[in-house]
Amino acid sequence: MIRVSSLVKSFGDFVAVNEISFEVQQGEIFAFLGPNGAGKTTTIKMLTTLLKPTRGNIEIDGLDPQDQQDEVRRRFGIVFQDPSLEWELTADENMELHGVLYHVPHKLRIERTEQLLKIFELWERRKEPVKRFSGGMKRRLEIARGLLHTPKILFLDEPTLGLDPQSRNQMWTHVKRLNETEGVTVFLTTHYMDEADRVAQRIAIIDHGKIVAQGTPAELKEQTKSDSLEQAFLALTGTSIRDESAGSIDQMRNFVKMWRR
Amino acid sequence: MGAIYILWLRELKRYTRSRAQMFGSLGQPLLYLLALGFGLGPVFQKSGNGSYLQFIAPGVIGMTVLFTSIFSGIGLLWDRQFGFLKETLVAPVSRISIVIGKTLGGVTVALIQGTLVVIVCLVAGFRPVAWTAVPVAFCFMALIAMVFGGLGTAIGSKLQDMQGFQLIMNFLVLPIFFLSGALFPLDHLPKVLGFITDFDPLSYGVDGLRGALIGRTHFGLLTDLAVLSAVAVVLVSVGGYLFSQIEA
Numbered sequence: 001m002i003r004v005s006s007l008v009k010s011f012g013d014f015v016a017v018n019e020i021s022f023e024v025q026q027g028e029i030f031a032f033l034g035p036n037g038a039g040k041t042t043t044i045k046m047l048t049t050l051l052k053p054t055r056g057n058i059e060i061d062g063l064d065p066q067d068q069q070d071e072v073r074r075r076f077g078i079v080f081q082d083p084s085l086e087w088e089l090t091a092d093e094n095m096e097l098h099g100v101l102y103h104v105p106h107k108l109r110i111e112r113t114e115q116l117l118k119i120f121e122l123w124e125r126r127k128e129p130v131k132r133f134s135g136g137m138k139r140r141l142e143i144a145r146g147l148l149h150t151p152k153i154l155f156l157d158e159p160t161l162g163l164d165p166q167s168r169n170q171m172w173t174h175v176k177r178l179n180e181t182e183g184v185t186v187f188l189t190t191h192y193m194d195e196a197d198r199v200a201q202r203i204a205i206i207d208h209g210k211i212v213a214q215g216t217p218a219e220l221k222e223q224t225k226s227d228s229l230e231q232a233f234l235a236l237t238g239t240s241i242r243d244e245s246a247g248s249i250d251q252m253r254n255f256v257k258m259w260r261r
Numbered sequence: 262m263g264a265i266y267i268l269w270l271r272e273l274k275r276y277t278r279s280r281a282q283m284f285g286s287l288g289q290p291l292l293y294l295l296a297l298g299f300g301l302g303p304v305f306q307k308s309g310n311g312s313y314l315q316f317i318a319p320g321v322i323g324m325t326v327l328f329t330s331i332f333s334g335i336g337l338l339w340d341r342q343f344g345f346l347k348e349t350l351v352a353p354v355s356r357i358s359i360v361i362g363k364t365l366g367g368v369t370v371a372l373i374q375g376t377l378v379v380i381v382c383l384v385a386g387f388r389p390v391a392w393t394a395v396p397v398a399f400c401f402m403a404l405i406a407m408v409f410g411g412l413g414t415a416i417g418s419k420l421q422d423m424q425g426f427q428l429i430m431n432f433l434v435l436p437i438f439f440l441s442g443a444l445f446p447l448d449h450l451p452k453v454l455g456f457i458t459d460f461d462p463l464s465y466g467v468d469g470l471r472g473a474l475i476g477r478t479h480f481g482l483l484t485d486l487a488v489l490s491a492v493a494v495v496l497v498s499v500g501g502y503l504f505s506q507i508e509a
Contacts, residue, residue, distance in 0.1 A: 048351055051508065073353035084344035088275045100267040101352035129278075 001026040001153060001185045002047065007056035009042050016042040018209035019056070024202075026152075029179055029186040031200035033193070033233060036242045039209040040189045041081060044157050047187070048078055061152055074102065077146030078155040083138055087131040091122055091141050094130060095148055102149035109148070116144040120174060136167030143171070147178065154178075156188040160195060168192070172199050193230040203229075207237045264354040265362040272333065272366025276373070283374070286329070290321045290378045294385050297444065310446065316477075318387040319470035320443030322398075323405060325378045326371045327463055330406040331434055333367030334413015334500065338420050346507075356505040364410045364497060371406035372399070389474040397473040401485070405466035407493040409437075414500030418507050436461075443467045447479040462492045 002024040009017040017039040024030040034040050045051035047058060049065040049072055058065050065072045085094050092113065099109035117123040120140040130138060139159055146154055156175070160168040176199055179186050190196055196203055197217045204214045213220055213236050217229050224235040276283065298314040305313035340346040349359050379398075389395060416429055440454075441463035450458065458464045469485035472478035478485070 050347075050351060070353040073351060078351060080344060080347050082344045082347075084346075084348040086271060086275075086345045086348075087343060088278055089271065093274070097267050097271060098348070098352075100263045101349065101354055103263065103353070 001028070001061060002030075002187065003057075003059040004043075004047070005057045007043070007046065007058060008054045009039075009046060009051065010054050015209055017046070017053075020206065020209070020211045022204050022211060022214060024153075024185060024187060026185055027179070027183045028202060029176070029188070029200050031196040031203045032187065032189045032206065033196055033203060034189075034206035035237050038206045038237075038242075040206060041157060043206070044078075044155055044187075044189065048076060048155055049073055074149065075151055076153040076155055077149065077151040079139070079142045079146050079157065079159050081157045081161065083142065085130045085138060085142060085145075088129060090127050090129050091117065091133075092126040094141065095145055098145045098148050104149050112148055112150070116147055117141075119178070120144045121170075136163050136171070139163060139167070139171060140174070143175065147182075147184070150182070151184065153185045153187060156186065156190075158189055158191065160190060160192060168195065175199065193228070193233055197229040205233065205236050212236050262358075264352070264358045265365065268349070268359060268362030269366040269369065272363060272370055276370045283377075286325070286374065287377060287381060289328075290325050291381060293321050293324070293444075294318065294382060298385065314385065314387055315475050316446070316471075317444060318382040318385075319398075319474050320441075320467050322375055322378050322382065322402065323441065323443055323463060323467040323470050324438050326375045326402050326405045326466075327409050327438060328434065329371040329374045330367050330408075330410040331413040331416075333370055334364070334410050334415070335417045335420065335426070335429065336367075337363075337414060337417030337504070338423070338426070350507065356507075357501060360414060360501045360504045364407070364414060364500070367410040367413070368403060368406040371410070372402055375402045375406075390476045394473040394476075397482075398470055401466055401469035401473060401489070404469075404486075404489040404493055405463065408462050408466070408489060408496055411493065411496030411498075411500040415496065415503045418500070418503035437463050440464075441467050442479065462489065465489050465492075 004023070005021045007017055007020050008015065020043065032040055032043065042051065046053050047060065047065065049069050052066060060072045061075050063072050063075070086097065089097065095113040095117070096109070099113070104112070114123065117126055120143065122137060122141055122144065125133070125137070130141065133141065143156070143159065160171060163171070172195060175186060178184055188200070200217065202214070202216055203220060205212050205220070213223065215223065220232045221227070221229060224232040226232040226235055294314070294317065298317050302313040305311075305316065310316065337346065389398075420426070420429070440458050441461045442458055443463070447455070447458055447464065447468070465480060465485040465488045468479050469482060469489065472482045472485065480488075
């Protein structure tokens with residue numbers, strides 16, 4: 001479903017992603033883990049047509065994200081690290097907008113919107129503007145929206161960031177269920193190792209732009225002789241803290257958050 | 262087509278749902294119209310130029326369309342900030358249709374806001390020379406909106422953060438307004454000022470509005486129309502191009 005070989009992305013002198021290769025099978029839940037700044041988001045951006053690789057090959061359902069951009073875009077849904085909903089519009093309208101952008105036929109769109117909003121427990125609130133939603137509701141709506149055009153792959157970039165344990169638990173239950181019922185392949189990143197351990201069938205760990213380990217959660221634990229995935233992760237990536245410098249966009253976001261209160 | 266429509270609709274909904282913004286942005290035109298219109302009126306009259314309210318009303322309408330359309334374009338910055346931009350960038354539609362939908366939305370919003378100000382002007386006592394000229398005035402409003410909607414999109418595509426916003430406001434938007442002849446006649450200006458105003462696209466917009474509404478023009482209606490159309494094509498293209506270059 002996803003095939004990546006010798007993928008490289010450099011920004012000037014800095015090599016963000018360095019010769020990584022991996023495969024994700026159809027219907028699999030695949031977790032892509034790593035410390036801050038390891039290259040996770042850069043990789044997701046390349047997989048989802050948003051960034052051109054410096055070198056290497058990517059295949060999404062047999063297609064090249066650069067050459068067959070629109071074809072590839074139709075095949076995946078994505079939930080970004082930061083929210084990407086239109087806050088002034090209602091849940092329903094956000095779904096409509098997405099459906100139209102993805103050329104989902106009107107009747108199908110209505111049916112699927114109802115189905116998804118019910119699964120994600122947002123149906124009752126569908127006429128309310130998103131700005132009144134809680135963090136967990138916004139996240140659920142984004143996943144529902146990402147699934148509207150029946151993608152084959154769902155990318156989830158740290159989807160549970162900032163959610164309480166209840167919302168996190170509920171979200172993964174839904175994702176797992178959709179993976180089983182619709183057979184959608186899930187590619188996720190998260191900092192919560194227990195989540196990856198619970199939902200992912202296979203895991204790749206990236207650090208400093210290189211993949212340092214790949215396998216099932218059990219294999220990774222065995223390989224590092226650890227009891228938990230968290231210990232395995234620390235054994236593989238070390239215990240020093242990585243600081244990401246906040247980019248200008250992040251600074252602006254904080255500025256706005258301040259004003260929104 | 263669908264993408265253009267739905268993004269146009271989004272701009273419109275955003276606008277109509279924030280009543281505070283809608284009425285709040287009437288404050289400034291009202292202030293110019295009433296404070297300057299009536300305050301400078303007697304001086305203007307004495308110098309033999311007729312009613313200042315009649316003169317300034319098209320300028321205030323032009324200003325409203327300028328502000329609304331340029332900020333609608335720069336609104337890209339907010340889309341980037343609240344993340345909605347990514348949703349459109351990753352969708353299987355061309356960047357061009359996204360930017361067309363957004364720009365048309367901005368033009369529509371600017372026309373509605375302009376219409377509200379026209380009504381405010383009428384209430385304040387402004388009277389166009391002929392009512393038949395009103396459609397011509399709307400044409401000019403639409404052209405002004407396209408010129409500055411395109412410019413706003415170009416800026417919004419390049420601007421990375423809020424810090425740049427003040428800069429744009431003080432060194433671009435306000436000069437465009439103040440150097441356009443919205444507030445003073447362009448005839449007999451000092452050479453340098455006259456030279457600068459000739460390069461301000463809004464000069465032609467306001468002049469066109471004035472020509473249509475009160476039958477008084479500096480450049481001539483056809484020149485206004487030609488210059489505005491040409492600048493609109495250039496700026497909308499530049500905006501579209503820069504938008505297509507955005508990396509998420």
